[in-house]
Structure formats: structure tokens, C-alpha cells
Amino acid sequence: xxxxxxxxxxxxxxxxxxxxxxxxxxxxxxxxxxxxxxxxxxxxxxxxxxxxxxxxxxxxxxxxxxxxxxxxxxxxxxxxxxxxxxxxxxxxxxxxxxxxxxxxxxxxxxxxxxxxxxxxxxxxxxxxxxxxxxxxxxxxxxxxxxxxxxxxxxxxxxxxxxxxxxxx
Numbered sequence: 001x002x003x004x005x006x007x008x009x010x011x012x013x014x015x016x017x018x019x020x021x022x023x024x025x026x027x028x029x030x031x032x033x034x035x036x037x038x039x040x041x042x043x044x045x046x047x048x049x050x051x052x053x054x055x056x057x058x059x060x061x062x063x064x065x066x067x068x069x070x071x072x073x074x075x076x077x078x079x080x081x082x083x084x085x086x087x088x089x090x091x092x093x094x095x096x097x098x099x100x101x102x103x104x105x106x107x108x109x110x111x112x113x114x115x116x117x118x119x120x121x122x123x124x125x126x127x128x129x130x131x132x133x134x135x136x137x138x139x140x141x142x143x144x145x146x147x148x149x150x151x152x153x154x155x156x157x158x159x160x161x162x163x164x165x166x167x168x
Contacts, residue, residue, distance in 0.1 A: 001071055001074075002061075002070075002129060003070075003132060003135055003138035004129040005143070005146055006070065006154060007151040007154055007155060008153075009117075009126045012150075014116060021114050022108045023105070024107060024108055026103065026104065026105045030053075031049045031052075032050050032051075032052075033098050034089055035048075037092070037094060042164075046060070047059075047160065048061075050085050050086055052082045055078055056078065057078055059074065059075070059077075060073075061073070062074070066135075068156070070156055071135055100159045101119070104117050104118075105117075110141070112145055113129045114126065122162055122163060125155070125159075128145050130142055
């Protein structure tokens with residue numbers, strides 16, 4: 001399971017992250033999201049995307065399982081070719097919904113991954129994520145880190161949901 005919380009980024013938080021977490025890398029990510037030909041992923045709270053960064057990934061995200069976090073099943077596989085995978089999905093009837101572009105700075109702090117994201121048309125955010133089958137323990141870790149950074153008012157919407165709301 002992917003246990004994640006997201007917040008709007010404040011400058012003082014960025015400094016704290018840089019002081020206590022280990023910088024891993026900076027990547028540019030382009031995420032193309034699709035809708036299923038027979039069911040509406042917005043209604044089922046699922047997501048299917050093809051991500052292009054240094055590598056290409058196909059990712060399925062299941063419905064969120066709690067209201068406090070963005071905890072959900074995530075199945076991700078590395079694939080070889082962005083354009084051909086998009087072509088396959090389209091031929092199977094999947095419809096592109098939206099693209100999310102971001103520059104992501106990735107940090108590690110213990111078992112947690114901290115991402116500082118600059119998302120095109122949305123602004124800057126920080127995401128704290130732990131992958132674990134022990135959801136309650138992982139939630140404790142992400143909320144403890146958020147509290148240490150002074151982060152308040154978590155956002156449970158995905159970047160895709162936020163972008164689609166903004167376009168309406």
C-alpha cells in the first residue's frame with residue numbers, strides 16, 4: 001500500500017527538509033492519465049497513468065481507503081516505450097484525460113520518501129509517502145514527519161483531481 005499525505009509547500013518547510021532529509025535526485029515527470037472505456041475512474045476513485053521521467057512506468061492506483069491520507073493500492077511496472085504504451089491503451093479504448101507535468105525533488109528520511117513538487121498550473125507541494133502493508137504504522141510515520149515540519153491541512157486530492165477541478 002502507498003500511504004501518502006500532501007501539503008502546499010511553504011519556504012521554511014523546504015529548508016527544514018533540506019536540513020534533515022537525504023537528497024536523492026531531481027526528476028522531470030510527465031504523467032498522462034487515462035479513463036477506462038467502460039467505467040469512470042473519477043467515480044470509482046481509481047487512476048491509470050503512463051509516467052515518463054528517466055524511465056517509463058505504467059501505474060494503476062486503486063480507490064483511496066481513508067479520509068485522512070491518500071492511502072491506496074498502487075501497482076506499478078516499468079515499461080520500455082511511452083508512445084507505444086499510450087498507443088496500446090488508446091487502441092484498447094482508454095481515453096487520455098489530462099497530463100500532469102512536474103519537477104520533483106526526492107528526499108529520503110528513514111522509511112519515508114519526501115517529494116518537493118513544482119506542478120505546472122498548480123504550484124508547489126510536499127508529499128510524504130511510506131510504502132507498507134501496515135497502514136496504521138505508515139500513517140503514524142507520515143503524520144509524525146508532517147508534524148515535525150509544522151505541516152498543517154493535508155490535501156487528499158491527487159494532482160489530477162486538482163487540475164481537473166481547476167479546468168472546470
